[in-house]
Amino acid sequence: MxxxxxxxxxxxxxxxxxxxxxxxxxxxxxxxxxxxxxxxxxxxxxxxxxxxxxxxxxxxxxxxxxxxxxxxxxxxxxxxxxxxxxxxxxxxxxxxxxxxxxxxxxxxxxxxxxxxxxxxxxxxxxxxxxxxxxxxxxxKLFLPGLLKLKRLIDSGFFGDILSVRGEFGYWVFEGDWQPSQRPSWNYRKEDGGGIIVDMLCHWRYVLSHLFGNVRSLSCLGATHIPTRFDENGKPYKTTADDAAYATFEIEGGIIAHINSSWNVRVNRDELFELQVDGTEGSAVAGLRNCKIQHRVNTPKAIWNPDIPDSNPYREQWIAVPMNGLEDxxxxxxxxxxxxxxxxxxxxxxDLLEGAKGVQFAELGLASWKQRRWLDIPELVLEEKGEGSFDNV
The missing domain is CATH 3.40.50.720 (NAD(P)-binding Rossmann-like Domain)
Structure with missing residues (x-):
């Protein structure tokens, strides 16, 4: 030992x-x-x-x-x-x-x-x-749901991946009549708070590891709840973003969109879900679960708002097994x-990957401020001489 x-x-x-x-x-x-x-x-x-x-x-x-x-x-x-x-x-x-x-x-x-x-x-x-x-x-890369999704991607299940749609978040109590589930500093920009800084670091490594390099992004932030209450019940002004709506362009033509919010009431199976659609099949992966629908099992959907829809859509997906111990x-x-x-x-x-996550959040904030798409420069370490490293 x-x-x-x-x-x-x-x-x-x-x-x-x-x-x-x-x-x-x-x-x-x-x-x-x-x-x-x-x-x-x-x-x-x-x-x-x-x-x-x-x-x-x-x-x-x-x-x-x-x-x-x-x-x-x-x-x-x-x-x-x-x-x-x-x-x-x-x-x-x-x-x-x-x-x-x-x-x-x-x-x-x-x-x-x-x-x-x-x-x-x-x-x-x-x-x-x-x-x-x-x-x-x-x-998040080591969550059972995303491990199953990675296995599907590596097997070629999806064919050509077309798009990715993500929903993350839940309702964080304001702190007045029920204690908040998150610390108050999370909602003060001056203390390092904000959901863009918090979550876009995650979305960077999830998207790049599963689907490929992210080439550009567009992000719109919001501060939906203007006043919250701290751990002592004292009201304070919310100065950081508490919701983010971001779209990403990934190499190979894949389009991803992920909503992140502390102001959403959950109507899905898990607090985080990622839907991946491809030419051969689709999957919905959460924190623990993953379900799939292949092209041969895809039901015929007909848009007719005048009659009830007879398709039990949620029941027409198949669960993906872990086939191993979950930890x-x-x-x-x-x-x-x-x-x-x-x-x-x-x-x-490594720390270079961590820097890329910070860059992602930084660009998300800049995109929101400038209200436009931004390309993502590559971050690498180039050795120019002994002990000298430059950002290229």
Whole structure:
């Protein structure tokens, strides 16, 4: 059994504590460690880092973790800690990731990796120069529904893919008569909030990984709810976008459109659904489920609003089986990254990919402001000389 020290900064927040700590690192520890590609066993040994001593102590006691600290500098100085993980708020992330890179730690972090694409690209350059392994959370690719969809795409089920339609979101309570399900900073632009910054990073890696490079986008944002109530019941002005309506042009002529909203009441099977239509068949994939309809099973639809439609459309789709064990998407990616660090297995979801996600959100905001389509420049790292990397 080999252990590896992991600095986990920001795990007192909802996403960090639930998905990354409890359902990933603690889950790996509880199963007796991770069996690596080389056959050895690896036991993650986290140290919880943050600003709230009481919350850190409580989390550590709850999950049987011995190590926690409010001193990030001391944790970074300890050579036992080989990996730095960050799930803080977006405004705090880049500065601490940079410190960790400079300390020689391997980096794994949430997205967005920075506030601007320039800042995000600088992190990728620095990690490249320092030679540290790095990864960015791309959790939706490892959800059962999208794993099934990827299998369909790879099998050629769709024929020529024509279009992609996505619906994401739910109603987030305003906070006056029911507590909000999301923290108040999410709705303040000055604190790094906004659904375009939050979700377009996801849509970038989902679309590019499944369907191909996205060449251009058009995005319209909106702030539908002007006033919300914070964690203390105090009203505040909503300064960030809480809905986004985006269209993407993908190589090969595929058109994708995804609606993202915290102000929509759900009338679909899952909180996120992606419909893919092709010449040979169609699929609707959600977080966990995926169903298909082939061209030979496509019912004849006739538009006649004067009579009831006899087609039971929802019943005419076939469920796609997983054909394997389903596991937590965050845990699966953690296992991939740990194998990458220890066994040198290939890993494509690096800080450069994270920078592309930030670029996506940045262009989405610019498209909304300028009210026009924008092309997406390619972000790459070109080595011009020792320690020098330029954005091409």
């Amino acid at each position: 080999q252990s590896i020290g992991i600095i986990m900064n920001g795990v007192t927040g909802r996403m960090g504590s639930r998905q990354h700590l409890e359902r990933s690192i603690v889950a790996i520890r509880n199963q007796g460690g991770l069996t690596l590609k080389n056959g050895l066993k690896l036991m993650p040994d986290p140290i919880l880092v943050g600003r709230n001593e009481a919350k850190l102590r409580s989390l550590a006691q709850r999950f049987g973790i011995d190590r926690w600290s409010t001193n990030l500098a001391e944790c970074l100085a300890d050579p036992y800690n080989e990996i730095y993980f960050d799930s803080q708020t977006t405004l705090r992330r880049a500065a601490d990731v940079k410190k960790a890179i400079e300390a020689g730690k391997h980096i794994y972090c949430e997205k967005p990796t920075a506030v601007t694409s320039e800042e995000a690209l600088e992190l990728a350059r620095l990690a490249n120069f320092k030679g540290v392994k790095n990864g960015v959370v791309q959790d 937590n998407a965050f845990k699966l990616q953690w296992e991939m990254f740990l194998n990458h660090v220890v066994c040198e297995t290939p890993y494509r979801f």
